Amino acid sequence: MARATAPGKHALVDVVDLSIVYESRLGNVLALDSVSLSIEPNKLIGIVGESGCGKTTLGLSVIGLLPTPPARHVRGDILYKGTDLVGLDKESMRLYRGTEIAMVFQEPMTSLNPVHKIGKQIEEAIRVRESRREKPSASFQRSGVPTRRARLEHPRSRSDLRKEVIDALDRVRIPDPGIVANRYPFELSGGMRQRVMIAMALAQKPSLLIADEPTTAVDVTTQAQILKLMKNLMDEVKTSILLITHDLALAAQVADRVAVMYGGQVVEEADVFELFSEPLHPYTQGLLACIPYGSKHEAKLKPIEGTVLDLRSLPPGCKFAPRCPRAMDKCLDKKFPLVAVKGSHKVACYLDS
Amino acid sequence: MKTLVQLVTFNNETKLGFLLASVFVVAGIVVGLGGSRVLPYNPIEQNVGPPLSAPSPAHVFGTDLLGRDVFSRIASATPNDLMVAFVVTSFSFLMGLILGAIAGYSGGLLDEMLMRSTDVMFAIPSLVLAMSIAVALGAGLVQMMYALIVIWWPPYARLARGETLRVVNYSFVEAAKASGLGTGRILLKHVFPNIMTQMVAYATIDIGSVVIVYAGLSYLGLSVRPPAAEWGAMVSAYQDYLVSAPWLPLFPALFIGLLVVAFSLLGDGIRDAVESASIG
């Protein structure tokens, strides 16, 4: 059901109390546990966590690509420009995907069709955008139902389309875009392919770009290029970016806000400068202390005790309590919800309430 | 041992296949060892009952043109088909495993040689080749087995080579080299165990194919000489009686089919079990 946004709220995306369960023969896993999060327009929010924390599930939920079996929505909403995406049928959700929300994945080789040339694939993305002249959010507000316009009223000329493809490649700083457009994905390097993915995503002029570990598979200098590109494009196209990564340092370099996840929950969320100058949650502190910096002679790393959480056998109470150096008895009984303790700095921990 | 049990009881089809296959194997062993003593009638003795009589309590599958008991004949032929199936499959498996693994592991000239020879083998129509060999060697069970082994090993070699190439890329093979192990030991301890599951899964399905091909060749008369019984030969000899005395061609054909189904079910199940184990 559509829920109107509270007056005065400007968030582009509002995830409210979202819980998702994965069901399998071996048991149920609570992949997302009451996750609440806001994404502001034209801002980059970094979701940081180790494997299994639910960050990819969160990304896929927002864009509606979660495979619904085995995943099951238990509770909560995802409000996009005021519209709840959770209740939407597949067809309507698809309209959003082509035009408002785009996603870039980790492995560009599997996201690009190996038998089509690059240019053709970008053309396709543009056509998808064109075929829905009106953004679903606009039509929704008008009539309560997202509509799909009839086919192209003014078919683009081939040369127009071609020019836009070249522009798209140019915008992601691909050298010789004319030549690259005629190539197949296997002829390009990993970094180039990832840029093509970004070009395709942006060709749809989305308001939200979800990037799931977009640079994990590329070299560190290429990573720097791609991230810089993403930041520049944010300025040009005024899109928001939801960046999913396991690398906290990466988030420090590009994010405006950072949300740290553990065991399917957001344990801390804050403005990037605040998070790094004053991390409040013991997990965030532990994660920071894990990042190698300086030489071993100066300061030895302090790894987080214990092993990664097994989502199938969750402890009652706070999920991090078994590994937390400052756990108290009450942590094992009940968990503390995510609340703002200082301005917009939110933490889910008793220690700071 | 536990995994073997898991493999054969993976799902209902597998259990059925295993059951059927076991029945055949046991029967084959019993008959093979016991000979005509364990059978109700001597399979080559003529006129133990009225010729061409339909199935009855005395002769469960009826009698044939010469008054021989069809059931005894079918039962006596069981060891043949089973033996051919197992022998051909195992020898092809072994040959293919060794040649393919060595070729895949060494690369270079050895690999080229193997690939070209299998290419040649694939280019020649295999049945024709098998028939030619069988004819050249003369009819007979053993000759048949030779002929079949010759055409049967190339796919195993290719599979073994492909799997070996995959395994060789894993760094545990390099680690084994850095542990001072020689090629032979690496092949035995690391390559073979890791390619075995795929090879065995293929082999168990393949057994059924051997049965079909063998039945076909014996239908052409290339196998045992009369008066010994053989399923395929029986189908051939009695195909004209399909309408007048259907039990004659149909029962042998049925048993051919059952044996193939048994091994196919078992093989499918094992392959599925192996796949789900490697995913899970």
Next chain:
Amino acid sequence: MHATLIPEERHPLLEVANLRTYLPVTGSASIPLLTKQEYVKAVDGVSLRVERGETVAVVGESGCGKTTLARSILGLVRGANISGSIKIEGQEQITKGRRPKDRFKTVQMVFQDPDSSLDPTMKINDTVTEPLVGLTNLSKQKRDKKVVEALRAVGLGEEFSNRLPRQLSGGQKQRVSIARAMVTGPKLMVLDEPTSALDASVQAQILNLLIDLQQKFKLSYLIITHNVAVAEYLSDRTYVMYAGKVVEHGPTKTVITRPTHPYTITLIASAPMPNPRKRSILDIEVAGEVPSALNPPSGCRFHPRCAYAENKCELGEPVLQALTSQHYAACHFVSKTTKNYPLEESRESI
């Protein structure tokens, strides 16, 4: 002759001089004997040294040849055209014919991917025993004892002995790999991206384990990594590789805080630091991609991407010049690049 007069302790543990490893390109379309064999110049003239007790890092991105370098040192490269010199404790290793097995008693390797470095069909026990079987003549009893000790040294108790790799986590598997490499008591361990496949918290555990093991067992390490932070944390000296060559080397602190070669500058700046106030990633501008190893650019291999490049960079390959007695860089314009150390401040204080 000269070598034998120098007592063993004076030799560096590992000394690589002008190593060239050219890998033959195998093409299914090429007709053997008729087409000229092409080579990928994976390692093209690399010299490095590891002294006893040192930790040396080789840093570079994919395609720079660092993995091939590691494999060449171990003698695990098949069919390659290798020239130059690799000396382990003064003994030359590149000799015609079979590679000496003795090398493995002194040098061992921990491989990159924990998932593929353990045989999935072998129990942990057997995996760790293997080097003892292949390289020593110890009795079964003694072998078992050593295996238990090695596992314990990496923090794995008895209960792990009979398990299979798929029952272990990534971090545990990596520990097994380390145990296997250590069980014969080598002096030098080559670690190829030891933590790249691991989560942050597990990475920290493994890094600390490596430090502890080094102290306890007097090990020397050669660490191959693309992660500048890991190199900085663990190593005493660092070599930076690009397109098959060493472009800069020196004490780790120096290379990282005073990078001189333009590529090193780019690499260090690209490494994300956990400090939002020092966004070096967004400051640098790096163009282009890693060059093809089949046809590297002429002259200096970095010149097509280099902000300081001039004509002579395309014409002549720069050699490693001494900036200080220990810090070397291969660039025609070291004076230019040393003028701005934008990173000096940012990396020294966080």
